[in-house]
Amino acid sequence: MTTLHQVPPTSPPLDPPPPAKTRNLAWRITRPVLTYTAMVVVALLVLVPFAWMLSSSLKRNNEVFTVPIQWIPDELRWSNFVDIWDRIPLAAYLGNSLFLSVTITLLQVLTGSFAAYGFAKVRFPGRNALFLMYIATIAVPWQAYMVPQYIMMQKMELTNTYWSIILLQAFGAFGVFLMRQYYMSIPDELCEAARIDGLNEYGIYWRIILPLSKPALASLALLTFVTTWNDYMGPFIYLTSNELWTVQLGLRSFVGQYDAEYAMIMTGAVLSVLPILLLFLLGQRYFIRGIATTGLKG
Structure with a gap:
């Protein structure tokens, strides 16, 4: 008498997440990165002129408009x-x-x-x-x-x-x-x-x-x-x-x-x-x- 082996039922494959949820998850992750990056860029644009002014105040007159800009002069003229x-x-x-x-x-x-x-x-x-x-x-x-x-x-x-x-x-x-x-x-x-x-x-x-x-x-x-x-x-x-x-x-x-x-x-x-x-x-x-x-x- 032949014995039939029962095959255990397999669970159905999981459905992939909807594209909308995937996009929302990716946006929640990238949005803070983009926000902070934009804030850093704006802050640098605001601070660069002040940094150049401060650097120029510690230089000689002939060193102020050198190209490329020397942000840290060789000799700091605190005088x-x-x-x-x-x-x-x-x-x-x-x-x-x-x-x-x-x-x-x-x-x-x-x-x-x-x-x-x-x-x-x-x-x-x-x-x-x-x-x-x-x-x-x-x-x-x-x-x-x-x-x-x-x-x-x-x-x-x-x-x-x-x-x-x-x-x-x-x-x-x-x-x-x-x-x-x-x-x-x-x-x-x-x-x-x-x-x-x-x-x-x-x-x-x-x-x-x-x-x-x-x-x-x-x-x-x-x-x-x-x-x-x-x-x-x-x-x-x-x-x-x-x-x-x-x-x-x-x-x-x-x-x-x-x-x-x-x-x-x-x-x-x-x-x-x-x-x-x-x-x-x-x-x-x-x-x-x-x-x-x-x-x-x-």
Whole structure:
């Protein structure tokens, strides 16, 4: 009698994953790589000019424009950072820029945050229309009202003084917009509860709103400081005395007098950038938080 051997059943072959799932998996793997690669490339493009400026400040004049670029010079001339102080009154220029930047920054933070509180938390007729008209001034180019501003300052006898620049830049529509958008993310119930407890609007602004707005205040302060520090046209128009010049005017004058001393020019440029770089490194956490949270509501 013949015995039949039973063949064990075989499991069916596994189906290959759908092409869509394969593409999605490959994209999830490659997307972070592409993102970080793009970020590295952009960062290098931003840092290369600064690296070249820093390298040139440590060279001789005839080594600045050599081809190919010698990023690390054979002899580091640290003496350039000493000699620059004797060529021009750089300390006075830096002090003037610091005075104007700090003063205008404090005033813009104060006026911008205070006006933004009124537009965001105080209800009055025509509030939105007034805010829209005020913000619309951002779209008007400065060249359109540059001459009327100068005539106004001249009539008030404020030209060739710091008052002309301080008064014109103490108020800014962008700062009001930035702070107002941040204030809109703060619940109105906090202000209502404070009003019920008897706190007036000034107290609410000072004791409740400002302590909650540190990231936005830091962002506005940093942006205003950098803008004022790098401003060239304002001091160029209103300041004629060398004693009042800012670092931007001083460096431009130095370039005109010593146009062939490229290494010394780069040294002055590096010294003018260092305060801004240091300020951003110290306040970048608040700056990023302020920009990221602005406009969440409203």
